Amino acid sequence: MARQKYRAVLADLDGTINRGDQLIPGAAETYSRLSEKGVKWIFVSNSARRLAHQLAEKINRLGLSVSQGQVINSASALLDEISRAWIGAKLYVVGEPPLVRGIADAGGVIDQSHEKVDIVVVAMDSNFNYDKLNTAFQFLRKGALFWATNLDTTFPTEGGFVPGSGAIVAAISAAIGRQPDKVFGKPHSDMARLALRRLNLTPSECLVVGDRMDTDVLFARNSMMDAALVFTGATTREHLLHYNFRPEYLFDDINGIQELFEEENK
Ligand SMILES: [Mg+2]
Numbered sequence: 332m333a334r335q336k337y338r339a340v341l342a343d344l345d346g347t348i349n350r351g352d353q354l355i356p357g358a359a360e361t362y363s364r365l366s367e368k369g370v371k372w373i374f375v376s377n378s379a380r381r382l383a384h385q386l387a388e389k390i391n392r393l394g395l396s397v398s399q400g401q402v403i404n405s406a407s408a409l410l411d412e413i414s415r416a417w418i419g420a421k422l423y424v425v426g427e428p429p430l431v432r433g434i435a436d437a438g439g440v441i442d443q444s445h446e447k448v449d450i451v452v453v454a455m456d457s458n459f460n461y462d463k464l465n466t467a468f469q470f471l472r473k474g475a476l477f478w479a480t481n482l483d484t485t486f487p488t489e490g491g492f493v494p495g496s497g498a499i500v501a502a503i504s505a506a507i508g509r510q511p512d513k514v515f516g517k518p519h520s521d522m523a524r525l526a527l528r529r530l531n532l533t534p535s536e537c538l539v540v541g542d543r544m545d546t547d548v549l550f551a552r553n554s555m556m557d558a559a560l561v562f563t564g565a566t567t568r569e570h571l572l573h574y575n576f577r578p579e580y581l582f583d584d585i586n587g588i589q590e591l592f593e594e595e596n597k
Contacts, residue, residue, distance in 0.1 A: 335592050339371040339530050341523065341556070343541030344390070346564020347585055348374065351489050354393050355563050357586040362395055365592055372401055373526045375539075377516035377546060379406040379426065379454040379480035379496065382433045403525050405480040405516035406430055409452065410437040411525055412515070421445050423470050425463050425499060426454035426480070447473045453503055453511070454480040455496040468506045477509065481516025483546070517541075518549030523556065540588055542566055548578045559588050 342348055348358050362372060374397065376386060387402040410433050413420070418438035423445075424431045434452065435441050448470045456463065471477055484497035496516075504510055515521045527534065534555040541547020542564025551558035558578035560566060563585070571577070582588060 335368070335370070335594070337370070337538040337557070337591060338536040339373065339526075339532055339538070340365065340588065341373050341375050341526055341537055341539045341551075342585070343517075343539075343543070343547050343564075344374055344376045344386075345378075345487055346542035347540055347547075347561055348390075348395065349393055350563070351487060352393065354395065355584060357584065359395055361586050361589055364589060368592055370592060371530055371532075372397070373530065374402045375517065375522045375526065375550075376402070376404040377481035377483050377496075378404055378486065379409070379430050379516075381406075381427075382410075382429050383407045385429060400529060403522050403529075405522065406433060406454070408515040408521035408525055409478065409480055410434065412513075412521070413437040413439045417450065420449040421447070422450045422452055423448045423466060423475070424452045424454070425456045425459060425467055425503075426452060427456060430454050430480070448475050450476045450478055451503075452478045452480070453496065453500050455486070456499060459499050459502075464502055464506065467503050471503070471507045471509075476513070477503075477507070477511045478513045478515070479511040480514075482511075482514055483516070517546040518553055520550065520554040523550065523554030538588065538591065540585055544570065544574050544576075544578075548576070551578070552576065559591075561585050561587070 383402045383404050384399045387399045390397050414437040422439045451467050451470050479500045482497040483495040485492040486495040537556045539551035539556050539558045548558045559580040560578040561582050
């Protein structure tokens with residue numbers, strides 16, 4: 332039997348596996364067929380509105396049977412960094428309640444009444460307001476590190492696109508006059524490192540599948556992995572002309588990746 336080139340798929344969610352609350356046709360079948368062949372799957376999402384285990388529950392509700400360990404989001408990478416190097420650090424968090432609780436559970440100390448904090452974390456926050464903008468600004472002025480979960484300026488909802496984490500980061504950046512010191516989401520490779528640790532594989536054994544050039548395909552390149560771009564989300568074939576890089580593979584949808592795992596094709 333010819334050996335498969337890839338042993339794992341790192342799949343983006345929105346625009347690749349699902350659109351909102353709907354699975355993309357055939358995604359569940361592709362997932363189970365490749366899983367039966369021994370291919371490992373990790374789902375990588377920039378969203379930090381939920382923690383990874385909550386995202387796993389959502390994927391299960393959509394009809395894809397995944398374990399908690401198969402889901403990594405930008406919050407996972409952030410919490411991993413805190414639990415490995417920043418236990419006891421004081422943080423101010425612009426973010427949704429699950430992220431705030433997750434940071435506290437990972438060992439960060441959250442208290443808005445501090446004079447100074449070590450790190451200001453900025454994520455999607457549906458209750459973002461002037462007071463939070465000012466608090467983040469004041470802490471950053473006093474020398475706090477500036478971390479962002481991800482820089483996606485919008486994200487899709489049932490009712491269409493809405494402003495995302497990147498828009499909030501941009502507001503804070505504009506006030507303080509500098510960009511974040513660290514970003515955990517795609518295209519940065521933190522989530523890939525986390526995935527490789529879980530999979531115990533090398534980058535060349537992994538295939539990234541996603542619908543965006545500037546996050547998914549760049550994420551693959553930054554992580555030394557091959558990429559397959561699918562046209563079920565944010566990118567059309569015409570968009571490709573605007574980029575001076577290309578993914579290794581182009582497919583109409585995620586079902587196309589099955590041909591990369593057929594033994595006779597090697
Ligand atoms: Mg996507």
